Amino acid sequence: MTTLTLALHHAKYSLIETSRIPIAIISALAFPALALLFFVVPQQVVASNPLWATQAVISLSVFAVMSNALFSFGLSISEDREKPWDPYLRTLPAPGLARVFGHVFSMGLIGFAAILPVIVIGALLTAAEASVGGILLGLVALAVSALPFMLIGIAIGYSMPSKAAIAVVQIVMFGFAFAGGLFLPPVMFADWLNTLSKFFPSRHAREFVIWAVQGGELEWWVWVGLIVWTAVMLVVALWLFRRDEGRRFR
Numbered sequence: 661m662t663t664l665t666l667a668l669h670h671a672k673y674s675l676i677e678t679s680r681i682p683i684a685i686i687s688a689l690a691f692p693a694l695a696l697l698f699f700v701v702p703q704q705v706v707a708s709n710p711l712w713a714t715q716a717v718i719s720l721s722v723f724a725v726m727s728n729a730l731f732s733f734g735l736s737i738s739e740d741r742e743k744p745w746d747p748y749l750r751t752l753p754a755p756g757l758a759r760v761f762g763h764v765f766s767m768g769l770i771g772f773a774a775i776l777p778v779i780v781i782g783a784l785l786t787a788a789e790a791s792v793g794g795i796l797l798g799l800v801a802l803a804v805s806a807l808p809f810m811l812i813g814i815a816i817g818y819s820m821p822s823k824a825a826i827a828v829v830q831i832v833m834f835g836f837a838f839a840g841g842l843f844l845p846p847v848m849f850a851d852w853l854n855t856l857s858k859f860f861p862s863r864h865a866r867e868f869v870i871w872a873v874q875g876g877e878l879e880w881w882v883w884v885g886l887i888v889w890t891a892v893m894l895v896v897a898l899w900l901f902r903r904d905e906g907r908r909f910r
Contacts, residue, residue: 670762675769688770692724693777700786707786712845714790715870717782718798719842722865724774725802726836729809730816730829732767737817738825741904764810771806794873801872805865805886811893818900836862861889
């Protein structure tokens with residue numbers, strides 16, 4: 661059985677396990693859409709402006725993907741580490757990549773589903789607009805920009821127990837959301853905060869997806885930031901995985 665086939669099996673059973681707690685899926689689908697419905701749609705200055713409305717929809721789509729990645733990887737991994745099933749899975753003759761890809765496939769599917777209500781509400785209740793090509797490029801950009809958040813979630817999951825992980829994930833999620841301009845556009849930031857936000861992966865993701873959907877110039881610090889965050893967090897996540905493996909399986 662190939663690694664891809666094993667990963668698909670892991671993804672299938674991960675989705676089944678998640679579906680047994682419906683509120684986990686409902687919250688992932690509802691929160692970003694409700695944020696758009698309550699905080700953007702009533703503001704006619706924003707909702708009636710095609711440029712601003714489109715950027716608001718993009719920002720909350722990034723938030724949906726980011727929150728899903730942080731919660732799914734951070735909490736799922738930390739909870740799995742506390743169950744006897746996890747050490748048993750590691751004894752099986754299957755590559756670890758199969759489980760990693762299984763998480764990516766299953767949580768990626770939920771993350772993709774989470775942005776659909778945001779897009780629908782944005783299309784029906786605001787002046788947001790984008791071409792078919794722009795939407796497709798935006799989805800690709802969302803997938804690419806989700807990598808740092810997945811790796812941050814993995815790092816949290818392998819570095820602390822579940823009770824601590826849920827608090828850290830919430831702090832990181834809302835900190836990234838506000839500092840990255842996902843709730844308030846960077847144009848409303850003070851100069852010092854605008855400069856500081858350019859170091860956050862949420863700001864990089866926002867600008868990257870906006871560029872993919874609306875076009876224009878992509879600032880150098882956006883793609884550099886995405887590459888640096890992805891590379892650094894990949895090293896950290898792999899180190900924490902090896903440390904966890906050494907502590908519990910030697």
